[in-house]
Amino acid sequence: MTKAVLICSTRLSLLLSLLAIFMTLSHAKLGTLRETSFTVFFQNRPSGPKATSVAIAGIPGQDWTYGKYGTAFATDAAMTEGFDRKTAEIGRGQGMFLTSAQDGTSLTLLLSIVFTGKEYKGSTLQIQGADHQYENPREVAVVGGTGQFRSARGYATFESFRVSKSHVVSRCNVTIQHY
Template sequence: MALYLKTNYLLSNTKLSLLLSLLLLAIFILPSQSNHAHGLTQTKLTVYFQNRPSGPKATAVAIAGIPGQSWGFGNFGTAFSTDASMTEGLDKSSAQIGRGQGIMVTTAKDGSSLTLLLSIVFTNKEYNGSTLQLQGADHQFENPREVAVVGGTGKFRFARGYATFEAFRVGKSHVVSRCNVTVEHYC
């Protein structure tokens, strides 16, 4: 009698384990299939950031740095906040399609590289409300330079890819950077 109970107990644990395994499989696999039902899409965009590094309408400002040292893009430890207009063309009067908002920190001792955390926030009709999240080492004296696209929202959910930046026009109070973005995402 004791052996019979022990066997039933073991059998029910095996069934319970199998049932739990199937339940976990359903929880993790089925929702991911329905989220990606429309398939993977590749999107390529070219946008222009209208940066003002100084003056009363500055779009990138130093917010922290090493005490006693000047706070500049070439100075290790300096952190910046940015909110630059993003246009569809090179000219600053081109249609605005969004904003580039984020944080940059000069992380290379020699000042050659920034760590970039940037949200591309779209306001144009086609992608309004969608974002792309960029992150990476921005070797600021290289042209072009490349960072990773690590995510997105709205029409760019599950985005992954890369973005290149190239200083296109450089002036004392106005810098235009071309940004080419290639991302794969689900629609």
């Protein structure tokens, strides 16, 4: 073995050892991996004076609706403990979605669940993925989180129920692993 190969081999061993120590310390700092499941209800108002989802962009000359390809929406909907909108608000569903399938059946969803209620106040979950809007239930990925849900990974299912023309309730079941 040449001197150069020996030096490279030694440096690689040292680097791998430091990496193993760093990873061990990172996991120790984060704590124990836990699993949490819960259900929340989004109180969506797609129309009217108190709309919680509004079209913000679309193809010029076309209607900006949920079923029209290329239409983007911003959303900020109350998240409650129960189906009835009068139950306690525990957070907000804030984000955007885009009708991304040319036939209008699928949205690309980017949603932050922002907890404001007692139990998880200050924590967030980040949801991202294809939302096949006419299917019930539909599943999207939980790709991150903060606070009590640091480094969250998992999934959320949504099932929507039309209460009236201007009120849709979406039940969201979340299952995540986090530190």
